[in-house]
Amino acid sequence: MKAADLFDVRDLVTVVTGGASGIGLAYAEAMADNGANVILFDLDQTRLDAETKRLGARSVRADVTDREALNRAFDETVRDMGRLDVVFANAGIGGGPGFLTLDGKRNDERAFEKLEPDYWDRIFKLDATALFWTIQAAARHMKAGKGGRIIVTSSISATKTESMVGAPYVAAKAAAAQLVRQAALELAAYNILVNAIAPGPFVTNISGGRLKDEGVQEALAKFCPLNRLGFSDDIQGLALFLASPASKYMTGASLTVDGGVTLGYLG
Ligand SMILES: NC(=O)c1ccc[n+]([C@@H]2O[C@H](COP(=O)([O-])OP(=O)(O)OC[C@H]3O[C@@H](n4cnc5c(N)ncnc54)[C@H](O)[C@@H]3O)[C@@H](O)[C@H]2O)c1
Numbered sequence: 001m002k003a004a005d006l007f008d009v010r011d012l013v014t015v016v017t018g019g020a021s022g023i024g025l026a027y028a029e030a031m032a033d034n035g036a037n038v039i040l041f042d043l044d045q046t047r048l049d050a051e052t053k054r055l056g057a058r059s060v061r062a063d064v065t066d067r068e069a070l071n072r073a074f075d076e077t078v079r080d081m082g083r084l085d086v087v088f089a090n091a092g093i094g095g096g097p098g099f100l101t102l103d104g105k106r107n108d109e110r111a112f113e114k115l116e117p118d119y120w121d122r123i124f125k126l127d128a129t130a131l132f133w134t135i136q137a138a139a140r141h142m143k144a145g146k147g148g149r150i151i152v153t154s155s156i157s158a159t160k161t162e163s164m165v166g167a168p169y170v171a172a173k174a175a176a177a178q179l180v181r182q183a184a185l186e187l188a189a190y191n192i193l194v195n196a197i198a199p200g201p202f203v204t205n206i207s208g209g210r211l212k213d214e215g216v217q218e219a220l221a222k223f224c225p226l227n228r229l230g231f232s233d234d235i236q237g238l239a240l241f242l243a244s245p246a247s248k249y250m251t252g253a254s255l256t257v258d259g260g261v262t263l264g265y266l267g
Pocket of ligand 1: 017018019020021022023024041042043044047062063064065090091092093094126153154155156198199200201202203204205206207
């Protein structure tokens with residue numbers, strides 16, 4: 001089997017939520033560069049305009065936490081494109097600082113008992129509830145077709161504790177990871193494969209672009225055996241793998257891409 005056939009994603013109708021920036025944009029670029037028909041769903045119209053043009057993609061401005069708008073975006077996409085093959089359910093927001101600062105001191109403002117209810121609600125609405133709705137919409141359209149691929153961006157926070165990320169984020173990503181497994185079990189009979197990518201720290205616009213700061217990168221790289229954070233091109237291979245025939249016997253899996261962070265601290 002040739003690599004070109006194994007990783008063939010040509011003509012696949014591919015929706016990427018949160019596709020105008022960061023990890024979603026990296027997926028979208030890998031798919032578009034290899035001949036897929038990519039549709040970006042995102043809130044940010046300015047970025048959508050720029051990236052849609054650059055990738056030769058299409059886009060829909062949609063807030064995935066608005067269930068009606070989300071369903072409308074999927075329905076219009078399928079009406080225009082004729083089918084839905086791949087969905088990267090990726091839109092998400094960061095968890096904000098945790099109970100320790102980067103230099104290992106207690107961050108009292110972020111103590112467990114001080115976290116506000118609306119912070120919990122905001123994180124869960126996007127990272128868990130909207131993900132559930134996205135998988136529902138994808139399943140509805142893929143069942144009507146010949147099946148498809150749903151690829152969820154979870155996080156290494158789904159399975160490990162975090163001192164520098166807020167508790168609601170960790171809990172919401174754990175919910176996302178288990179949703180992937182449950183959806184995979186139910187949807188396998190319809191040839192809909194559901195898998196997760198669990199990234200470690202990637203330099204994106206998340207949390208106001210905090211990880212773009214060189215000081216933050218240097219501090220966090222110490223927790224990473226490969227001694228650096230991740231960038232767009234570090235995740236694109238997994239996007240192609242999970243969307244293509246190369247992974248056709250995989251479902252319910254979670255693939256970690258974290259430069260070794262989950263192996264443990266070297267210091
Ligand atoms: N960057 C990391 O270190 C990291 C690590 C693990 C997991 N993740 C996960 O990766 C995913 C993507 O994050 P990123 O780092 O690329 O961040 P990012 O901020 O660069 O990109 C997120 C995109 O989602 C869009 N978005 C946010 N809310 C939305 C909404 N309600 N509706 C539609 N679009 C919305 C934003 O406009 C943005 O374009 C998230 O689910 C995040 O939790 C990121």
